[in-house]
Amino acid sequence: MAIHHFYTDGSFYTSLVEQSLNKKGYSISDLPPKSALWTDKIHLCINLNLNGIKPSKAVIETQVSYYFPFFKNITVILNGDNFIRPDYVPEFVDVISCDSYYGWYQHKCIRSCIQRGSDDTEGFLYIADDMFINLTKMAELPTTKLWTIGSRVCSYSSIQTPGHEGCEWYWWDAPTYGAKNLDIVIKSLPAKWKEQLVKTAGFPDHFKAYCISDIIYIPQALVMNMTHVLDHIINTTELFCELATNLAMHIVAPDRITLLDGYLWDDKSVAAIKEMATTAHFVHPxxxxxxxxxxxxxxxxxxxxxxxxDMSIS
Known part of the structure; x- marks a missing residue:
C-alpha cells in the first residue's frame, strides 16, 4: 500500500518532494511504504558541522525532505554544546548538539548518534551534511556488518618517528598532535583490545592507522561495544577523529564492509560529482x-x- 502523507506537518517538506516527483508524472502517493525499504529500520544521523554558524534553514529543509521518504528516523546534529532547536524543524526530526570542534572530534558525534535508536533500530548511518549518499547502491550491502572507509597502512614506528617517513600526514603533528595522542590512547587500551588491533589492524608493523570519519554505518549489535570503546578513547585524550574512529572499529568489528568512496580530492566539478554518484557509495564534498x-x-x-x-510498479 502506498503512503499518501508521509510528513506529519504535510507542508513545505512534502511540497519539495512533490515537485520532484511531478517531473515524471508521479506524486507522493506513488512512493512505496518505507517498510518495504532497506532503510526503514536504519537511523540516519546528519552532522551539520557548522562551527558556530547559525544552522542553514535551506540545508536542513532540503535534506530532511529528500531523506525522509527513505528514513523514518532522522537525527540532525548541530555543532556546539548549547543550541536552540530551530523552529522550522518538524517534530518528527530529532535534533541534538555535539561539539566536534571543526570536525576534529566527530567521533563524539558518532557516539551521540548511536544512542538515538529505538527498539526496532537495526543500525545507524552517520553522515556529514556535505555529501551525496547512493542509497540504491547501499541496498546491496549487509546491514548486519559495519561499513566504513578503507584505512591507510603505516608502520607504527614510522608514525612515532619525526617526519613520519613513509606515512606522511598533516594530522600527525600540530595542531592535533595525532601521533602523540595515538600513543597515549594505545598505551591505555586493555590487553584484549590491543590483541584485537594486532589481529584486525595489523598493529604494529602493518598498522591500519587511520580512516576518514565522514561516514560510517554501525549495526545495532555493535552499538554497546562501540560506545564502550569510544567512551574510553574520549575520556583518555583528545584524539583526532580519523584515528579514534579507526581504532574503535578495528577493536569491535573484525569483519567490515569497505565503502566505495567518491572523494573529490582534486576535481570538484559538477561533472566529477555526476560520475562518482553512479559508481560510489557516496560522494564528498x-x-x-x-x-x-x-x-x-x-x-x-x-x-x-x-x-x-519504478521498482514498485514493476
Whole structure:
C-alpha cells in the first residue's frame, strides 16, 4: 500500500518532494511504504558541522525532505554544546548538539548518534551534511556488518618517528598532535583490545592507522561495544577523529564492509560529482552553499526516488 502523507506537518517538506516527483508524472502517493525499504529500520544521523554558524534553514529543509521518504528516523546534529532547536524543524526530526570542534572530534558525534535508536533500530548511518549518499547502491550491502572507509597502512614506528617517513600526514603533528595522542590512547587500551588491533589492524608493523570519519554505518549489535570503546578513547585524550574512529572499529568489528568512496580530492566539478554518484557509495564534498552542487545533489536524490517508484510498479 502506498503512503499518501508521509510528513506529519504535510507542508513545505512534502511540497519539495512533490515537485520532484511531478517531473515524471508521479506524486507522493506513488512512493512505496518505507517498510518495504532497506532503510526503514536504519537511523540516519546528519552532522551539520557548522562551527558556530547559525544552522542553514535551506540545508536542513532540503535534506530532511529528500531523506525522509527513505528514513523514518532522522537525527540532525548541530555543532556546539548549547543550541536552540530551530523552529522550522518538524517534530518528527530529532535534533541534538555535539561539539566536534571543526570536525576534529566527530567521533563524539558518532557516539551521540548511536544512542538515538529505538527498539526496532537495526543500525545507524552517520553522515556529514556535505555529501551525496547512493542509497540504491547501499541496498546491496549487509546491514548486519559495519561499513566504513578503507584505512591507510603505516608502520607504527614510522608514525612515532619525526617526519613520519613513509606515512606522511598533516594530522600527525600540530595542531592535533595525532601521533602523540595515538600513543597515549594505545598505551591505555586493555590487553584484549590491543590483541584485537594486532589481529584486525595489523598493529604494529602493518598498522591500519587511520580512516576518514565522514561516514560510517554501525549495526545495532555493535552499538554497546562501540560506545564502550569510544567512551574510553574520549575520556583518555583528545584524539583526532580519523584515528579514534579507526581504532574503535578495528577493536569491535573484525569483519567490515569497505565503502566505495567518491572523494573529490582534486576535481570538484559538477561533472566529477555526476560520475562518482553512479559508481560510489557516496560522494564528498557536495556543498549546498554552491548552487550547482546543491542542484546535482537534488537531481541524484530525485533519481533514487524515481527508482523506488519504478521498482514498485514493476
Amino acid at each position: 557536495v556543498k549546498f552553499g554552491i548552487r550547482e552542487q546543491r542542484d546535482i545533489w537534488i537531481q541524484n536524490m530525485e533519481k533514487q526516488l524515481f527508482n523506488l517508484i
